[in-house]
Amino acid sequence: MEGDLRAVRERMLEAARGHAVFDGWSEATFRAACRDVGIAPELGRALFPRGAVDLxxxxxxxxxxxxxxxxxxxxxxxxxxxxxxxxxxxxxxxxxxxxxxxxxxxxxxxxxxxxxxxxxxxxxxxxxxxxxxxxxxxxxxxxxxxxxxxxxxxxxxxxxxxxxxxxxxxxxxxxxxxxxxxxxxxxxxxxxxxxxxxxxxxxxxxxxxxxxxxxxxxxxxxxxxxxxxxx
CATH class of the missing domain: 1.10.357 (Tetracycline Repressor; domain 2)
Structure with a gap:
C-alpha cells in the first residue's frame, strides 16, 4: 500500500511539473495534476496537504x-x-x-x-x-x-x-x-x-x-x- 501511494505521489509530481511551467505552483496546477493522474482532489490533498505548495x-x-x-x-x-x-x-x-x-x-x-x-x-x-x-x-x-x-x-x-x-x-x-x-x-x-x-x-x-x-x-x-x- 505504501509503495502504491509513493507511486501516485511521484506521478502527481511529474504531472504537476508540466502544468507549473504555465500556471505556476497554483491550485490550478494541483487540480490538473489530480485530473491527469485520475484521482480525486481529496486524495491528492491526503498526499499533498497544502496542494501545490507541497508539490x-x-x-x-x-x-x-x-x-x-x-x-x-x-x-x-x-x-x-x-x-x-x-x-x-x-x-x-x-x-x-x-x-x-x-x-x-x-x-x-x-x-x-x-x-x-x-x-x-x-x-x-x-x-x-x-x-x-x-x-x-x-x-x-x-x-x-x-x-x-x-x-x-x-x-x-x-x-x-x-x-x-x-x-x-x-x-x-x-x-x-x-x-x-x-x-x-x-x-x-x-x-x-x-x-x-x-x-x-x-x-x-x-x-x-x-x-x-x-x-x-x-x-x-x-x-x-x-x-x-x-x-
Whole structure:
C-alpha cells in the first residue's frame, strides 16, 4: 500500500511539473495534476496537504537529491575545495528547470510561504555539504550552511534572470560570491592570530563550543547544546 501511494505521489509530481511551467505552483496546477493522474482532489490533498505548495516542496527536494546523485558520480579529487562547492551549486541549478524554479521562487516569496522557502534553501545547503562529505559536529555545522544558503540564494536569483549564453554570467557571479566568502574566512583566520583580536574572538568561541547539530542531520531542528563535561 505504501509503495502504491509513493507511486501516485511521484506521478502527481511529474504531472504537476508540466502544468507549473504555465500556471505556476497554483491550485490550478494541483487540480490538473489530480485530473491527469485520475484521482480525486481529496486524495491528492491526503498526499499533498497544502496542494501545490507541497508539490513545489517535493520538486525542490527532488532537485537536491538529483544534485547529490550527480555529484557522487563525479571525481572531485582534482578540484580545489572552493571549486567543488561551486561545482555543486552549478550542478544544482543546471539540473533544475528554470521556469519551474522561477515559479517556485515567486511562490516562496509570499509572506505565508517564506518560512518554507527559507527551510528549502537551508535544506539545499545541507544537501550540498553532505554530498561534499562535511562531517562538522559543532557550530561550524550551522555557519557553513548559513553561508552557503546565502551564496546559493543570491546565485539562484541571478541565474533566474540571466540571459547570457550558457548562463556564463551566473557562473562568474557564483565564483565572485565564493571568492568573497574565502576572503572573509581568510580575514577571520588572520584576526584569530592577532594578539588582541584573537582573545576577543575566543570569548564567543568558548560560548559556542558545546553547540551541536541535530541528531538527525536531515531533520528540521535547531540542534542542541551538549551537556557540560564533569569537572
Amino acid at each position: 513545489a516542496v517535493a520538486d525542490h527536494r527532488a532537485g537536491d537529491r538529483a544534485m547529490a546523485a550527480a555529484l557522487g558520480r563525479e571525481d572531485p579529487g582534482a578540484l580545489r575545495f572552493r571549486d567543488r562547492v561551486a561545482r555543486a551549486i552549478r550542478l544544482r541549478l543546471e539540473l533544475a528547470d528554470r521556469e519551474r524554479a522561477r515559479r517556485a521562487a515567486a511562490l516562496f516569496a509570499l509572506p505565508q510561504h517564506a518560512a518554507t522557502g527559507a527551510s528549502l534553501l537551508w535544506g539545499t545547503a545541507d544537501a550540498i555539504w553532505r554530498a561534499l562529505g562535511d562531517r562538522s559536529e559543532d557550530v561550524n555545522w550551522y555557519t557553513k550552511r548559513a553561508t552557503l544558503s546565502a551564496v546559493y540564494a543570491a546565485t539562484l536569483l541571478y541565474w533566474l534572470g540571466d540571459e547570457s549564453e550558457g548562463q556564463a554570467a551566473s557562473w562568474d557571479f557564483l565564483d565572485r560570491r565564493i571568492g568573497d566568502v574565502m576572503r572573509f574566512e581568510s580575514a577571520k583566520a588572520r584576526a584569530r592570530e592577532h594578539p588582541l583580536l584573537g582573545r576577543l574572538l575566543a570569548v564567543p568561541g568558548r560560548l559556542l563550543r558545546d553547540v551541536r547539530p541535530p541528531a538527525d542531520h536531515g531533520a528540521d531542528l535547531p540542534g542542541r547544546i551538549s551537556e557540560p563535561e564533569a569537572p
